[in-house]
Amino acid sequence: MIVKSNIFYLCFYVSFGFWFVHCQTANQSSADLVNENTNPIKSSIEWMKIKETVWIHKSFGSFQGKMYESNGLVVLTNKGVVVIDTAWTEPQTEELILGIQSKFQKEILFLIVTHAHDDRMAGVSQFHKRNIPVYSTNLTAKLAKEKGYGKTNPILDIQTRLYAGNHSVEIFFPGHGHSPDNIVVWLPETHILFAGCLVKAIDATDLGNVKDANVVEWENAVKRVLTRYPDAEVVVPGHGNWGKLELLRHTIRLLVSSNH
Numbered sequence: 001m002i003v004k005s006n007i008f009y010l011c012f013y014v015s016f017g018f019w020f021v022h023c024q025t026a027n028q029s030s031a032d033l034v035n036e037n038t039n040p041i042k043s044s045i046e047w048m049k050i051k052e053t054v055w056i057h058k059s060f061g062s063f064q065g066k067m068y069e070s071n072g073l074v075v076l077t078n079k080g081v082v083v084i085d086t087a088w089t090e091p092q093t094e095e096l097i098l099g100i101q102s103k104f105q106k107e108i109l110f111l112i113v114t115h116a117h118d119d120r121m122a123g124v125s126q127f128h129k130r131n132i133p134v135y136s137t138n139l140t141a142k143l144a145k146e147k148g149y150g151k152t153n154p155i156l157d158i159q160t161r162l163y164a165g166n167h168s169v170e171i172f173f174p175g176h177g178h179s180p181d182n183i184v185v186w187l188p189e190t191h192i193l194f195a196g197c198l199v200k201a202i203d204a205t206d207l208g209n210v211k212d213a214n215v216v217e218w219e220n221a222v223k224r225v226l227t228r229y230p231d232a233e234v235v236v237p238g239h240g241n242w243g244k245l246e247l248l249r250h251t252i253r254l255l256v257s258s259n260h
């Protein structure tokens with residue numbers, strides 16, 4: 001009996017060892033893919049749970065030949081799912097929608113897009129195809145039309161809080177920062193702030209894509225968000241790891257040093 005159970009434990013440790021090594025290798029190779037700018041672009045959506053009802057959907061794309069990851073949000077309510085931003089490409093958005101349906105077995109109630117750039121809106125047509133409402137501000141709707149992303153319903157300037165079952169989402173436009181139309185999304189029930197591309201990750205060393213940015217006004221925009229949501233427990237930037245309010249102060253530091 002003792003011998004038998006020892007063999008059992010031996011088998012268990014050996015299998016666990018293989019599993020552990022395998023996972024380490026898998027993680028390593030996906031990290032390498034992001035860091036070494038290799039092609040092709042990683043195409044599979046990754047999921048990160050922040051709280052029981054809030055997940056990050058992570059997609060991948062390239063900017064100036066370099067590979068980046070991009071964050072959007074999925075909020076689970078008792079009535080269905082709210083999605084914030086599409087994946088970076090159409091195929092990844094298709095995968096995102098199918099992933100939501102199979103992972104959470106819930107209907108998608110609506111999509112909010114936080115500004116008119118590829119990493120927020122490239123997959124809007126996948127939502128239209130399924131008759132899922134796509135909400136934005138007026139300015140994002142106008143820019144999206146010009147850039148060919150398709151139509152959005154511009155209700156967010158007037159309806160700044162949307163209710164979805166036992167959750168709600170608040171939209172705030174803090175002013176021109178990364179783009180003229182960048183908004184942030186506040187989840188009052190979970191104290192999560194989706195700051196999008198207005199805010200940089202803690203390890204970001206530059207401001208990223210500044211083609212449509214206003215690097216002078218940007219600092220004030222971040223300060224307005226800091227003042228409005230001082231009790232944010234989690235801050236999710238457009239790219240990179242989520243963190244706390246420190247991300248906003250880090251973004252201000254990057255802006256100050258870029259303006260001198």
Ligand SMILES: [Zn+2]
Nearest residue numbers: 117178179197
């Ligand atoms: Zn952007």
